[in-house]
Amino acid sequence: MEIGISTFVETTPDPHTGEVISHAQRIREVVEEIVLADEIGLDVFGVGEHHREDYAASAPAIILAAAAARTKRIRLTSAVTVLSSADPVRVFQDFATVDAISNGRAEIMAGRGSFIESFPLFGFDLKDYDELFEENLELLLKIQQSEKVTWRGGHRPAIDNLGVYPRPVQDPLPIWIGSGGNSQSVMRAGLLGLPLVLAIIGGSPRQFRPLVDLYKRAAEHAGHDVSKLPVASHSHGFIAETTDLAADKFFPSTQQAMNKLGKERGWGRYDRNAFDSARSLEGALYVGDPKTVAEKIIHLRKNVGVTRFMLHVPVGTMPHDDVMKAIELLGKEVAPIVREELAKWEEENK
Numbered sequence: 131m132e133i134g135i136s137t138f139v140e141t142t143p144d145p146h147t148g149e150v151i152s153h154a155q156r157i158r159e160v161v162e163e164i165v166l167a168d169e170i171g172l173d174v175f176g177v178g179e180h181h182r183e184d185y186a187a188s189a190p191a192i193i194l195a196a197a198a199a200r201t202k203r204i205r206l207t208s209a210v211t212v213l214s215s216a217d218p219v220r221v222f223q224d225f226a227t228v229d230a231i232s233n234g235r236a237e238i239m240a241g242r243g244s245f246i247e248s249f250p251l252f253g254f255d256l257k258d259y260d261e262l263f264e265e266n267l268e269l270l271l272k273i274q275q276s277e278k279v280t281w282r283g284g285h286r287p288a289i290d291n292l293g294v295y296p297r298p299v300q301d302p303l304p305i306w307i308g309s310g311g312n313s314q315s316v317m318r319a320g321l322l323g324l325p326l327v328l329a330i331i332g333g334s335p336r337q338f339r340p341l342v343d344l345y346k347r348a349a350e351h352a353g354h355d356v357s358k359l360p361v362a363s364h365s366h367g368f369i370a371e372t373t374d375l376a377a378d379k380f381f382p383s384t385q386q387a388m389n390k391l392g393k394e395r396g397w398g399r400y401d402r403n404a405f406d407s408a409r410s411l412e413g414a415l416y417v418g419d420p421k422t423v424a425e426k427i428i429h430l431r432k433n434v435g436v437t438r439f440m441l442h443v444p445v446g447t448m449p450h451d452d453v454m455k456a457i458e459l460l461g462k463e464v465a466p467i468v469r470e471e472l473a474k475w476e477e478e479n480k
Contacts, residue, residue: 131427131431131437131438131439131468131469131472132173132174132360132362132437132438132439133172133173133174133427133438133439133440133441133460133461133464133465133468133469134167134172134173134174134175134176134204134205134438134439134440134441135163135164135167135172135174135175135176135440135441135442135443135457135460136175136176136177136178136209136364136440136441136442137160137163137175137176137177137178137187137209137442137443137444138177138178138180138185138187138442139156139157139160139177139178139180139185139186139187139193140156140184140185140186140387140444140445140446140447141153141156141183141184141185141186141447142184142383142386142387142390142446142447143386143447144383144447145382145383145385145386145446145447146382150447151447153186156186157186157187157193159450159453160177160187160193160197161193161196161197161200162450162454163175163453163454163457164194164197164200164201164204164206165197165200165201166454166457166458166461167204167457167461168197168200168201168202168203168204170457170458170461170462171203171461171465172204172457172460172461172465173204173205173438174204174205174206174207174237174438174440175194175197175204175205175206175207176207176208176209176239176364176440177190177193177194177207177208177209178190178208178209178210179208179210179211179212179243179248180245180247181245181247181248181251182245182247184390190208190209190211191208191221191224191225191227191228192224194206194207194208194228194232194236195227195228195231198228198231198232198235198236199231201232201235203235204235205235205236205237206228206232206235206236206237207236207237207238207239207306208225208237208238208239208240209239209308209327209364209440210239210240210241210243210308210327211238211239211240211241212241212242212243212245212248213240213241213242213263213266213267213270214242214243214248214249214254214258214259214260214262214263214266215243215248215249215251215252215254215262216248216252216266217266217286218266218267218269218270218273218286219269219273219289219294221238221240221270222238222270222273222274222294222303223294223295223296225237225238225298225303226295226296226297226298226303227296229298229299229300229303230296230298230299233299234298234299234300236298236300236303236304237303237304237305237306238270238303238304238305238306239306239307239308239327240267240270240305240306240307240308241307241308241309241327242259242260242263242315244310254285258285261284261285262285265283265284265285265286266286268281268283269281269283269286269289270305271305271322273294274302274303274305275302277293277294277295277297278291278292278293279291279292279293279294280292304325305324305325306324306325306326306327306362307319307322307324307325307326307327308327308329308364309326309327309328309329309341310328310329311328311329311330311338311341313341313344316328316341316344316345316348317344317345317348319345319348319349320344320345320346320347320348320349320350320351320352320354320359321348321349321351321352322352323349323352323354323359324359325359325360325361325362326342326345326359326360326361326362327361327362327363327364327438327440328341328342328361328362328363328364328436329363329364329365330363330364330365330414330434331364331365331366331414331442332408332414333414334412334413334414335363335365335412335414335429335430335433335434336412336433336434338363338434339433339434339435342361342434342435342436343435345359345361346359360437360438361435361436361437361438362436362437362438362439362440363430363434363436363438363439363440364440364442365414365415365416365439365440365441365442366384366414366415366416366441366442366443366445367380367415367416367417367423367441367442367443368380368416368417368443368444368448368452368456369416369417369418369419369420369423369441369455369456369459369460369463369464370419370452370455370456370459371419371459372419373409373417373418373419373422376417376418376419376456377405377406377409377417377418379448379452380417380444380445380448381402381405382446383444383445383446383447383448384400384405384445384446385400385401385402385405386446387445387446388400388445411425411426411429416441420459420460420463420464420467421467423441423460423464424463424464424467424468424471427439427464427468428467428468428471428472428475431468431472432475439468441456441460443456443457
């Protein structure tokens with residue numbers, strides 16, 4: 131069971147003071163968070179691409195490259211790269227460069243993205259949302275598989291037997307498919323034999339088990355070795371010394387961020403009752419003391435089949451020291467419990 135962190139490098143107003151941290155400061159803080167995650171033995175850190183004022187990571191590969199030079203073991207991934215509005219050649223080159231700096235620790239998590247700001251910014255039409263992703267993924271996979279590429283699509287100039295450089299340390303450079311729970315994207319990942327990442331940020335994680343099963347059936351149907359295909363989840367959460375302290379610290383920024391998005395998307399108001407309900411064993415929030423969070427991750431592994439768990443922290447703006455403490459607790463206290471208990475469980479179920 132791999133355990134790590136994901137972030138969107140948010141710069142929303144502080145829920146208590148209204149102060150807005152600068153993009154530059156938040157980016158520097160995230161690099162420090164990645165360095166800490168590496169030092170305490172976490173497996174992976176993901177940075178998500180966004181193109182709006184309240185998120186600072188429009189170029190995740192550059193942030194990951196800065197961290198790559200200061201880390202030794204942790205894997206470094208986008209979470210996600212909005213592939214529909216990106217140039218696959220440049221995406222591959224960027225992450226091959228991160229792979230070189232990190233000596234083989236880079237990954238690409240490709241997704242369509244739930245935010246649309248990148249489309250007008252880069253001159254794409256939203257009506258081509260799905261078609262752009264399919265074409266760009268096809269090209270990205272061709273580049274992954276071959277140094278010289280010949281390709282033709284409907285939205286990008288053709289490539290005729292051209293090389294794409296640098297080549298990565300890893301062969302192949304890992305490419306994951308990120309999904310919010312769409313059955314079509316899950317099946318696509320399975321048929322292509324690509325690792326799958328599910329954003330489990332609402333409802334009950336158990337509801338995602340049928341999607342994991344669908345993914346595995348599709349992969350098996352296409353002739354892939356299902357035992358070699360990892361499944362990851364990305365879920366919001368926070369860890370503190372006590373569960374009450376974790377909940378009280380995490381709720382204000384989460385409420386503010388969720389209500390801002392809810393206003394944009396027509397969701398209902400997010401309140402403490404909804405937050406507390408999601409903290410239950412069957413909920414999608416991983417908030418509590420180390421033992422509580424460890425129990426939920428173990429529950430997720432046993433009931434959903436996830437083999438990599440990424441805690442998304444913070445949601446909104448929280449004090450950097452609190453985020454660093456949560457990361458420390460995840461690596462030093464939660465991860466050992468999870469690994470020990472799951473090792474026993476897997477041994478019993480051989």
